[in-house]
Amino acid sequence: MLSFSLLDAQALSPGLNHDTQWQQWAAEGQWPDAALLPPTPLLPMMMARRLSAGARLAVQLGLDMLARHPIDNAIFVSRHGELARSMTLLQGLAAAKPLSPTDFSMSVHNTAAGLCSIQGKAALPMSSLAAGEGSLMAGVTEAIANLQAGYRRVLLVIFEGEIPAFHHVWLPATAPYALALVLGDEEEGERWYCEGAVALAHTPELAQPLAFWRARLLQQTTCLLGDGRQEWAWRRG
Template sequence: MKFSLDIVDWRAVAPGVDSCEHWIQWARCSDINTFSGANPKSQQIPMMSARRMSIGSRFAVDSGLALLVNNNVDAAIFTSRHGELEKTGRILHSLAGGEALSPTEFSMSVHNTAAGWLTIISKNPLPVTSLTAGKDSFHQGMLEAQAMLATGASRVMLVDFDGEIPDIYNESVNSEFLPYAVAIILTAGDTLKCQRISLSGEDMNPELPQSLQFLRGYLSSSPLFHISVDNRHSWQWVRNL
């Protein structure tokens, strides 16, 4: 599987890293402890709306809105491995304790919550898709974007995010680098070429989510970088210089 594209613009948000300059510094260093500090306040979302969102959705919507300020897009794709697990976990906890459920928590617990908030706050009725594919969610969003670009869209915004994970899932989910959001605007082109390749006995199990792996590779000067899928496959990205 091969495809190519160009990147028009990007934004990203994580605790302690919320400006393009900070992300470029992060991409060029090997300090894995960059993701620390307080969650940045939203610059684009009204306060009353921000209070109703999970942290992951707030990061996703904020980064998406920041791109829409200076860019027109034809469609948007939201990808997330865990979606609204933060809110779903609280709902399950309330059910287990026989407590009344919060209507707000319930209505905001669906996987496409962030996508809906983006269109509402921006007052932009964009065609939006929300999808998940486990650890490979970001790259499956890339493939969805390719389909949109091939069928008439000129620019597609892809937003990958995840929020905080309830403590009960700590044993099965590595939440060291959560929450975060990465938003990029894609268009047809050949600046970046990607193909899925097989690995021969290599053990690729990086701690970073795919979109952060991609952002680090994209912001570095490396002509080639890999994004892990599992211990048998990876996505290989090549930059045309």
């Protein structure tokens, strides 16, 4: 069984940048229509324009948490990373067009982590993970391992951007979002426990980060997080 203390949490998505908006989303399960990205005041305008939607939200939350907590380790998690930007590059190559230097330099999976470190002047260990639909559990496992290695505050940022239309046959279209969690190993904050449950034969309704966030907003003491193959039982102590 894994356990950790959740010291702080925040999420952003188009049309969902206030507690009341997130509470309505959790209760109704409906995403806002045609909403603009939330403001990202901690990002310079030029940087914000260059970032993809998911990375922009992730860096904003990362900088906010770095300013509010003495973070000494950070983990950025995304199943798809800069998929849309990479798709643009591949389409350009297929059409024999010159590649955008900005798209090329910002297409790596650790774009958000790197820019958060630079903009936040945070000289601390950062990593980027991708583990398919189980990326949240991978990030939590990594964070707990870092806590056990001696780090006191671990920042975990989970985010996804827009899915290109080409991939909608295989991947559902979802709104960009980012979720930031500050984990510790002391008794302060919310205590959470998670352990493997049973294998799943169906696709979960929500991605793991959103399923956890919705359960927390609804003040549920338990929730099940799956990836279509495995399910984990989470419990608030």
